[in-house]
Amino acid sequence: MTLTPTSDESLYELALEADPTLPILQVSPVTLKAAFSGLIELLIDRELPAVVWAKLPRGAIWQAELERYSALEGIPRAIYVFKNHREESADESSLVSRTLVDTTTTAEPEARAVEQSKATPPAWLEILLAPESHLRREYFLLVWTAHFRGCILAHRPRSAQLAKAAENNVVESLAGLTDVSLAGAAIDDGQERRQHLLILSSFDGSLVERLLSGLTQVLMTSATLPNTAAPTDAIGDETRPRLALPDVVAHWNQLTRTMPTSATDPAVWGQLLMKQIQRQEEMLQRNAIYRRQAELVEILQLQKEELLNALRSKADFINTVGQELRTPLTTIKTALSLLNSPSLKPPQRQRYLDLIAKECDRQSSLITSLLDLVQLDQAVSPTALETIRMSDIVPGVVSTYQPLAEEKGVKLSHKVPEDLPEIACMGNWLKQIVINLLHNGIKFTPTGGQVWVRAKQQGSYVNLEVRDTGVGMAPGELPKIFDRFYRIRQASLDDASGAGLGLTIVQQLLLHCGGSISVKSRPGEGSTFTVLLPIRAQAPTSS
Template sequence: MNASPGPDLSIYQLALEVQMPSQVLSLTPATLLSLLKSQIDLLIEQQIAATLWVKLPPGKIWHSEIQRYRQQFGEHGVIYTCQVAEKGRDVETRYGASGGVEGENTSSSQKCLELLSNSQIRREYFFIVLSPRFCSLIVVYRQLKSPKTLLTITTVDGKVIQQVLDGMKKITITELSAIAAPADLICPSVEMLHATSLLSQLLAKQLQRQDEINRQIITKRIAKVEQQKQILHNSLQLKDEFLSNVCQELRTPLTHMKTALSLLNSPSLKNPQRQRYLQMLKRECDRQNSLIHGVLELVQIEHNLEETNLESVRLADIVPGVVSTYQPLAQEKGIMLAYTVPTELPAVWCVIGGLRQLVIHLLSNSIKYTPNGGQVWVRGRLQGDYVLLELRDTGIGIAESEIPKIFDRFYRVRPLPTEDPGGAGLGLTIVQQLLRNCGGSISVKSKLSEGSTFTVQLAIASDKPHEN
């Protein structure tokens, strides 16, 4: 064993202590990996079988480079893989005479060395190449405050490399005489002319690697910009379509009102006809008001999509009030309107004020599309971790081919031949958007001339809101 050195001996500091130290670079992990790959490429292409001293960051991507070198040179190259000792470990039981780690697949060309544990060494990495043809050193210090910025020294100066090797003797726990030849701890002198040629090639390799990294970064940035551009384009296209649909929907009632007003000015108009045109004006005004109100409501919901706050609310606190509001309209049409919502049903998550909007839109639709003398039921019940709200009617029903379309903006089910409900076609769109914002869902079952059942599923309120 070696004598105990200072507790915080640092390989990085040893490299800095030389009279003319190399420049310290601040590198990203990606650039450091590029630097390592460049040196491995050079060794393989020039067929330089060297002795490597290695301590790299954790991760397969780093050690795959060392494996690439080992596969190329086999027994002709020697690799010393260094790792920091764990506190309290019995070193003698882990290492045999060859220095190999018990239980690991090591060969005579790859040795495992254990280094003294201290706060400096744990944050340092190094890659040392020793060969009569080429010597180099990469030593890295990982800062605590900014771990993604790696302070790096890279050099081919023999003095710096030898000082680091001398420091390795002091911090290596494993008995070096059992695993390393004396030459493995000495930086060989390298012929200057040949070294200059190799350095030029190494520089070219590093530039190629850096260019590759830059291309990858640029490609990713371009892809991200294109994705954002596509999202923006789609958003603008949807807004344009929405605006076009709004204009078209506003134009229709205005055309009807203009026609009615022109006919009202006729001197030969009889009183029954006048009353019919006045009713048309009232109906179209109501339709336009409904459209404007629906558009504003939908825009408000979508505008607050990212900032939606949820509230815990009970069906029993909302449904009775909405039903009583629509009871006079139901009675006017001769529709039997009833509800069953047990008071013991648990609270659910919904957008603030959204449950009332939801019930209003669904109940209004049920009454609107139910002929005189029909029936409408509102029911709340528990199913697993959800509360279900069902609205069932004996209305005109929806064709199976139309069901997927009814949640589209401005889509209206074909009205009764003798009655125009005159809706804006936004009610179900608003309902779906409200449910989407609170993690709820809605399903529809319907048959023509038999009626429809809308089932809303809402998450039971707990300590945390249901996530989308």
């Protein structure tokens, strides 16, 4: 049976009316749980007889300490647990085994008086609040012992705006605490589980008495007792009489009168303080573990993304390699089929043979470049760099390209001083760097153009510059020229025979020896590639 509610009071507001100076804290459910647990564990550790009034969030974890206290043997106690009305259906099966009473306020006074002597509430009694009760958004723990009387009240603001308005009276919670979810520690509506709570606490006996008066008003106007009978194994073969709400109030008033509060033992407050310090330390340690786990998850997530990107890059690379290998083969196959034509004239035959030779060279260049790249990508262990002089390698490479430049009508010159400092690089790497840069310079420079190779010291590096007066590149192409298989758009069909890997290999070789490469170019004016190689004395000994 549910009584028709008339009016009840918010214990939180009642406490503030009684003492406006009470400090208010804005805390997470984790901190509220620690505060409740600390006070109940004080009762358990000191085995204090007490009367407890509690309204806790749903979930077994919130009632764990209270159930431990209830299970103590030989300790006089009474525990009144208030619940929101909708919690009854979820917890109905547990109420049957724990609540030994039903409710009625319409019974005749005389009939109730006859049963009054037998209608004694059990040590644990659960009371249902009306759906519209002011206590629906509140949680509380009131404790009455012979040593102290205390309370912890928590209020759940209805909206973020109200919570913000309340912050004027809120003391900031301790730094470093995070709103960590507790398994099973749900707080009513799922939408509000992450919401912070406003709490206050007091050990003023007169304030606790006033709160109990307010709680009595709630009980008499907007609360009910579950309609359940006592289990036979709890009271034998007799049927236990049902309780009315006035019986409950009379019973707890009787208990509080027989338990007057004496002077507080300082040891009680010392132990309560130590409990709170212990809880705080546990939360800090738990938060530290959670932070480390979050950092580890973030690192693993980054590693996962890197691996996925690497796999995608490898897949794209293999797809591009397949296309690059297919193109020359298609051209060669077409040219071979045309060579079988009986009406083919000698000049046409020679043109097809030249095309086949050119595509074979392109295929060979592509395969060689791919092998170089694979070798560089698989270089896991650091390679010991050599100490070399640029003047011992660069002039020799330039001289080998002189005939090719003269055949195309391109002037090729170099200036590499012999007194340049030694550099840290592998000799064959430097040779391959110069070859690729010279090959591109000559290939994209028209007849009558020039290609220069110059070297000089620049701080702790040796600067190697390869400049040409070729076709140049548009500004939009410069960021792409070191990508694999990229070819500049200004190149003619005859110049497109390269694999598109030369500059990629140059960049990778320089990265392995601590160097770098940059480029400046303008369409129709040529390009300048600048290579910086570290001087040996200030260079790393490995890649």
